[in-house]
Amino acid sequence: MLTINNIVKQYAEHRALDDVSLTVEKGSIFGLLGPNGAGKTSLIRIINQITAPDSGQILLDGEILQPKHISRIGYLPEERGLYKKMQIGDQLLYLAQLKGLSKNDAKHRIKHWFEKMEMQSWWNKKVEDLSKGMQQKVQFVATVLHQPDLLILDEPFSGFDPVNADLIKREILELNRNGTTIIFSTHRMESVEELCHNIALINKSKKVLDGAVTAIKNSYRENKFKITYLSSQEVASVDGLFTIEEQQATETTTALRIKIMDGKSINRVLSYLIPLVEIQRVEELIPSIHDIFIKEVTSINAK
Amino acid sequence: MNKILLIIHREYISRVKKRSFLLTTFLVPLLFIGMYALIFYVALNNQEPITTVRVIDESGFIANKLTNTDHLLFVNTTEPVEELKSKLEKGEENTVLLIIPADVSNSQTVELYDTEKKGINTLNTIESKLSDILKSKALTEAGIDMKVLNSIKTNVTVKSKQLTVDGEKDSSVGAAIGISFGLSILIYLSLFLYGNQVMRGVIEEKSNRIIEVVISSVKPFQLMMGKIIGIGLVGVTQFVLWIILSVGMMGVAAAVIHNKIPETAITNNQQAITKENGNTASNTESYSKMQGIIESVKTVDYGLIMGCFLIYFVGGYLLYSALFAMVGSAVDSETETQQFMLPIIMPLLFTYMLSFSVLINNPHGSLAFWLSMIPFTSPIGMLVRIPFGVPAWQLILSIALLIIGFLLTTYVAARVYRIGILMYGKKASYRELIKWFKYKG
Numbered sequence: 001m002l003t004i005n006n007i008v009k010q011y012a013e014h015r016a017l018d019d020v021s022l023t024v025e026k027g028s029i030f031g032l033l034g035p036n037g038a039g040k041t042s043l044i045r046i047i048n049q050i051t052a053p054d055s056g057q058i059l060l061d062g063e064i065l066q067p068k069h070i071s072r073i074g075y076l077p078e079e080r081g082l083y084k085k086m087q088i089g090d091q092l093l094y095l096a097q098l099k100g101l102s103k104n105d106a107k108h109r110i111k112h113w114f115e116k117m118e119m120q121s122w123w124n125k126k127v128e129d130l131s132k133g134m135q136q137k138v139q140f141v142a143t144v145l146h147q148p149d150l151l152i153l154d155e156p157f158s159g160f161d162p163v164n165a166d167l168i169k170r171e172i173l174e175l176n177r178n179g180t181t182i183i184f185s186t187h188r189m190e191s192v193e194e195l196c197h198n199i200a201l202i203n204k205s206k207k208v209l210d211g212a213v214t215a216i217k218n219s220y221r222e223n224k225f226k227i228t229y230l231s232s233q234e235v236a237s238v239d240g241l242f243t244i245e246e247q248q249a250t251e252t253t254t255a256l257r258i259k260i261m262d263g264k265s266i267n268r269v270l271s272y273l274i275p276l277v278e279i280q281r282v283e284e285l286i287p288s289i290h291d292i293f294i295k296e297v298t299s300i301n302a303k
Numbered sequence: 304m305n306k307i308l309l310i311i312h313r314e315y316i317s318r319v320k321k322r323s324f325l326l327t328t329f330l331v332p333l334l335f336i337g338m339y340a341l342i343f344y345v346a347l348n349n350q351e352p353i354t355t356v357r358v359i360d361e362s363g364f365i366a367n368k369l370t371n372t373d374h375l376l377f378v379n380t381t382e383p384v385e386e387l388k389s390k391l392e393k394g395e396e397n398t399v400l401l402i403i404p405a406d407v408s409n410s411q412t413v414e415l416y417d418t419e420k421k422g423i424n425t426l427n428t429i430e431s432k433l434s435d436i437l438k439s440k441a442l443t444e445a446g447i448d449m450k451v452l453n454s455i456k457t458n459v460t461v462k463s464k465q466l467t468v469d470g471e472k473d474s475s476v477g478a479a480i481g482i483s484f485g486l487s488i489l490i491y492l493s494l495f496l497y498g499n500q501v502m503r504g505v506i507e508e509k510s511n512r513i514i515e516v517v518i519s520s521v522k523p524f525q526l527m528m529g530k531i532i533g534i535g536l537v538g539v540t541q542f543v544l545w546i547i548l549s550v551g552m553m554g555v556a557a558a559v560i561h562n563k564i565p566e567t568a569i570t571n572n573q574q575a576i577t578k579e580n581g582n583t584a585s586n587t588e589s590y591s592k593m594q595g596i597i598e599s600v601k602t603v604d605y606g607l608i609m610g611c612f613l614i615y616f617v618g619g620y621l622l623y624s625a626l627f628a629m630v631g632s633a634v635d636s637e638t639e640t641q642q643f644m645l646p647i648i649m650p651l652l653f654t655y656m657l658s659f660s661v662l663i664n665n666p667h668g669s670l671a672f673w674l675s676m677i678p679f680t681s682p683i684g685m686l687v688r689i690p691f692g693v694p695a696w697q698l699i700l701s702i703a704l705l706i707i708g709f710l711l712t713t714y715v716a717a718r719v720y721r722i723g724i725l726m727y728g729k730k731a732s733y734r735e736l737i738k739w740f741k742y743k744g
Contacts, residue, residue, distance in 0.1 A: 098521055099520050
């Protein structure tokens with residue numbers, strides 16, 4: 001769907017993007033992750049043709065990105081807003097027409113979305129008369145009205161109350177099921193981890209890593225487990241098999257965090273432990289995207 | 304529909320639909336006409352009160368020759384001076400005491416007593432009447448017949464004629480100055496007013512945070528130009544409506560005033576005329592002067608002036624509103640605009656100030672020439688000069704420079720604008736603006 005090749009963007013002394021390349025598969029949900037100021041918004045603005053890169057190119061379905069593609073992309077910026085004094089209906093009509101919809105089509109679709117989002121009575125209301133959450137709904141509708149193939153959402157859930165955030169999440173997933181490719185940009189990794197198929201991590205203007213979420217997680221597995229057993233009896237590390245990193249005991253249970261030696265399996269550890277204690281629970285400690293992110297970022301920043 | 308048209312449409316409709324637009328559109332002409340009506344009304348009804356001049360004529364030959372005017376009533380008296388003075392002191396209103404000494408022909412001095420300062424008109428009238436009488440007396444004493452004297456009384460009016468290639472034509476400096484004043488005020492106010500609207504519009508979009516939503520659909524340049532053109536059209540609409548409404552209301556007002564005039568002014572005049580025949584001369588005199596002014600106003604080429612006003616309004620507006628848009632894009636709120644506004648409005652303000660003195664006194668001098676050529680000052684500089692007659696080549700050159708000027712400012716403004724609108728929380732400085740201008744892409 002979207003191929004980003006060696007993008008460089010320089011702002012005077014500050015290099016916002018340094019040779020960033022990415023591929024976003026058609027129909028996928030892609031997470032663009034990174035701390036504030038990493039260059040996510042710069043990249044998104046380039047994809048939206050708001051600014052142009054100093055070098056590198058972007059291909060949309062194999063075609064070099066050009067103004068006619070604007071109507072295929074929907075963009076919900078992090079800094080979002082609406083004309084305060086304009087009526088909701090007129091406003092959506094205007095924004096949809098700017099995206100290239102005809103007036104009639106736009107009207108039909110606005111009505112459709114109004115029904116879907118239960119906001120039929122809002123047409124003549126002004127934005128300043130709506131609550132923050134209601135405004136966010138209008139904003140979301142404005143983003144998807146023209147049925148974009150590619151939906152770019154910058155910090156999509158910030159500012160939504162939990163109920164509306166859930167509603168929007170459902171709508172996004174439905175759009176994705178119907179074939180819309182989605183790019184999430186956020187610094188709050190936990191909010192998108194469950195949604196994204198693929199992610200890219202950006203830090204300090206550079207891409208740190210990218211790939212499928214599961215693959216990345218697997219590659220960061222450290223063979224660590226958490227084992228809980230029903231006793232306060234202490235267990236010691238076993239050379240060549242596992243080391244205990246942490247031991248937490250309550251009156252009735254003990255929780256162990258262990259690292260298994262390379263080449264050994266959890267089954268071997270369990271068969272060692274079973275004769276000693278009664279196992280209640282075993283869980284692999286897979287790093288969250290957040291952990292991976294922190295690890296990558298701190299290791300780079302330390303350099 | 305083209306996207307820039309959509310933007311123009313929105314900018315235009317959203318402003319024209321505002322209550323404030325309707326209010327100013329209808330109120331301003333009403334206000335103007337109301338002001339004129341008020342002046343007219345005051346002039347008609349609040350005439351100077353009639354002042355009684357008690358005359359003690361010790362010379363004996365003047366008092367019977369003093370003729371009454373609209374405001375002065377001469378009353379001959381022989382009452383003792385002291386008594387009259389004490390009457391005055393007791394607060395007799397609108398009365399003065401004129402004492403003409405016996406040797407007035409030689410001393411040429413009279414005494415006037417009053418309790419309140421009389422207007423300069425009263426003094427002038429009495430003075431000129433007395434000198435006329437004394438002059439006539441001296442002339443008749445020298446043996447000149449009164450009839451001859453009346454026939455050689457002259458009244459000179461300068462009729463200014465301008466020599467141009469088209470031949471001789473009437474021109475009047477007075478009318479030209481009046482129109483110059485009007486135009487420079489009008490263009491200064493409208494450039495400032497509508498430029499400011501552009502700036503506020505940009506700041507609104509920026510502070511509402513809708514800007515990024517919009518420019519993901521259109522180019523920043525389209526948004527900027529759409530806004531500038533849309534607001535410009537609002538301005539043009541307002542002018543056209545003002546003209547139509549003013550003309551319409553003037554018509555109505557004229558009809559109303561016309562109905563009222565016979566009752567007051569004309570009857571007054573007629574009374575005055577029939578009462579004293581001596582007054583007719585001065586009345587017809589002022590009438591012919593009035594006609595002279597009307598004629599000189601007619602000599603001004605309104606087609607040319609209206610055409611030029613429109614060209615310079617549009618050109619000047621495009622030039623300045625681009626700069627206003629640039630300022631709007633660079634700041635987060637209106638309070639921050641101050642530091643950028645001054646240098647932008649300086650040339651305009653400078654020319655505006657000068658237009659009242661230097662430009663009107665010397666409309667063909669080199670300062671006037673340059674001010675009417677430089678695009679930043681020409682909208683006022685040239686408009687002020689036009690009523691005085693400007694060679695065609697200067698006009699064409701000035702307009703060409705203005706067009707080049709606004710293309711240039713629009714280019715510069717657009718480059719700063721496209722970066723500025725996405726910058727939040729950064730305190731913009733001139734250095735920053737130059738940096739933004741240089742950014743690629």
